[in-house]
Every structure is written in structure tokens, then in C-alpha cells.
Amino acid sequence: MSNIETLPELKEIIGSLLFAAKKSVTAKEIRKTLVGAGKNYGGLYEQFASVRENDILAVVEELKMELIQGSTGLSIADVAGGFRLQNEMNCGPWVRTFLDKDRSAKLSKPALETLAIVAYRQPVLRSEIESVRGVAVDHVLRNLVELQLVKVVARSELPGRPWLFGTTQRFLEHFGLKCLEDMPGMDELKRMELDEDKPEQTESLPGME
């Protein structure tokens, strides 16, 4: 069915998948691919179909180390719950020049502040963000939604059923974060026992631990 003489190692397969992927790849997706390739090609190719996610994770770690040790200019990063093959940070200026990219625009301070509050407090109401920042955040929040860094995650049960906001996958990718817990001080900033002054909001928020 196929004309490959020797089968590659699992490590090579995973490496090639990361190379081909356009966004971060999860261990689950890799496993699905291994199963799929086994079905499509049959025979010898089925031997990787039984690989477990834990094995995949271990192999990715191995790959990571080898990329670093081999000074390849490449690295694998844990981003947004998966893995991403990317260049080493110190090679950035050359890659940027090669791709003919301008320095990308940065988020403003108000935008970053608003984003930080959404990230730590999600799901969060606009009014809650405003009470922390002490200013109206209409404009900034709208921009963040347009940039797909923030999205509406639910509607609260409060009168008027206002929207609850949360961060997106793109948020994690933009900042190179593995997951939300990756942010420093998550426990502390999450949602402190809320103060006496706004109890009616805490009680009715759905989906909060």
C-alpha cells in the first residue's frame, strides 16, 4: 500500500505534525491523527494507533529537549493547551525581516488592564470591570472583543441579563500562555471573597467555583 521502507519513530512523526500545524496541536489531536493514519493506510501504519496520550506527552518533552540541545533555532512551546513549533525568541529579528513584517501594534495600557481583569475574574460583568478600573470600559471592551481577545461567554441572571465576558483561545496564543493558570497570582486575583458592597452579584453568577 505504501512504498516507505522503514517506518519513522513516533518522535519523528510528532515532529512533522508540529511542523505542518498552523496552530497549536494538542496531544489528543496527535492521537486522533495516529489512529486516523492507521485506518487510512493499514498494515504497519496501525502500530502507532495504540499510542496513549501520556506517551505522546513524553515524546514531545523529548523533542523539546533535543531541539534545545541541537541549537536548531526552533523550540516547542506549550501554548493554549497544546504544542506549537516556533522559532527561538532571539532569532525573531531575522524572521521578522525575512517575513517582511513590521513591528506589530501593541495593546494600550487601558486595554491591557481591562484584559487582565477579564482574565483573572472571568466570567465577569462589564460593571465589575468598571468598578475595579474606576472608569467606563465600553470602548476598550468593544475593541478587545473585535480583536477576538475577549468574548461574551454567557448571560448573567441579573436583571437585564447583562453579558459576562471571558478571554478567548486567541488571548492565550497572543500572550504565549499555556493556560489561564499560567498567569501569576491567579489564586490571589481570581475572585476574592467579595466585599459587602456587591453581594447581589456574586450570588447569581453562574459557573463560579
Place this chain on the structure above:
Amino acid sequence: MADLLQTEEYKVNLEVFEGPLDLLLYLIKKDELDVYDIQIGRITTQYMEYLELMKILNLEIAGDFIVMASTLMLIKSRMLLPDEERGPVDEDDEDDPRWDLVRQLVEYKKFKDAAGFLEYLEEEQENIFSREGEHVELGLHPDVGMSDVGIFDLISALNQALDRAPEEELGEIFSEQFTVTEKVDVLLKMTGKGRSVSLGRLFLGMRSRQEIVCTFLAVLELIKLNRLAARQDGHFEEIVIEQVEGNEPESVLKEDEDGTDEY
């Protein structure tokens, strides 16, 4: 487009940049005060001075600033009362009228720090590309604010310039000689060919307050349009403005017309 200062529509929307809590933190930091032991009288006075300045600048003072002003006044007045007359006291914390404000400031400060962390990450990510070279691009017009120098640093500089300007003769009516548009042109010429200009020096030799204010508004406008950048090497050092590279030198004030801030 002429006489921008005279028309009511011309207002720099400060609220997009920073709010009353920013201003308070700025004042506290400036005087190296302890956030847990704010001298409320002094802070209130300084806060009101800034509001006054914003009024002079015809900046749109968001309601939030006014609310904070009244909160400060309330705290100040309660501080004057003897303990037993301050009203019911539930917990230890509650007998200091400043406590709510302190708590709000401390919490806000934490998120400001968290925002700083995100900023650092963003900077790091700028040099990282994945296979498609597609790290998240924010597009050409993201929410660019004043990245290097805060609005209050700029206002501080203006304050100094106004202090130096001679008092205008009362009783004499000046015709309006300066416009923001005109000053925009002057500024662009001054900063052309990569020259940088110190903000303090910019105001030297200006005789009328109106000229200073127009110049200042022109600086704000150009920063907002990302034509100029304001830099400051350390806290309270001299602010320097220079042109942002690679921006088209056309239609400077156009963008304001499509009312980016209305909602």
C-alpha cells in the same frame, strides 16, 4: 477644522486613557506616600488641581472623575469628625473612612501590575513566529494609547509651562490668535527629519496661555493619531517628543471626524 479649541466638539477623550484611580495612584506615587496611610487633605487638593487643569484644557472630564472628587471630599469631611460621631462601626477596618478607597486602590494596583506582566509577555511574543509566521496580529488600528508617557505626566508638564507663563492682563480682550491645527503643523515641522524636542522647551517663549494650551492639545492629538511619541527616560524626568517612523504625513486631523469614540 479651524478654531478647534473654540468648538465644543473638540475634546480629547481622557477616559479612554486613564481614570480617577490612575490619577490617585499617580499622585500617591509622585509624593511617595503610603497607600495605606494617605494624607487625604493633601491628595484631595492635588486631585482638584488636576481636575481644574483638565477643565482649562477642555478635556472631557468623565463623570467618574467627579464621583471620585466627591468621594474624596466625603472622606475628608469624615476624617474631621471625632471617632464616635462617624456613624456605626462594624469591624475594625471600618472605622477609618479611607478604608474603602484604599482597598479599591490596592486592588486596582494589583491589576495594573498584572497588566504589566501581560505587556511583558506581549513584547516577548513579538519575536516569536510559528510555522505560518502568523502570530496574532492586532491589525493596523488597535487600541493604541500613550504607551510611553502617561497622560498625567504630560499634564504635569503643561502645568509647569502654565506656571511660567506671565499672568495675562485682565480687562483686555485678546483675539484668538492660535489654533490647534496651526500648532499641529508647527509641531510636525519641528520634529521633522527625526529631530526630538523636549516638551519643556516647546513651551518656552510662549506668552499667552492660549498658545500653550493649543500647543499641548496639538501634542495630545498627534500622540493619539500615533504620529508623535512621547518618551521619558525616568520618572519625572524631561519628556521628549519625536515623530513615529513610517507614518503617512497626510490628513492629520481627519480621523477625528468619524467619531471613533461614540457608542
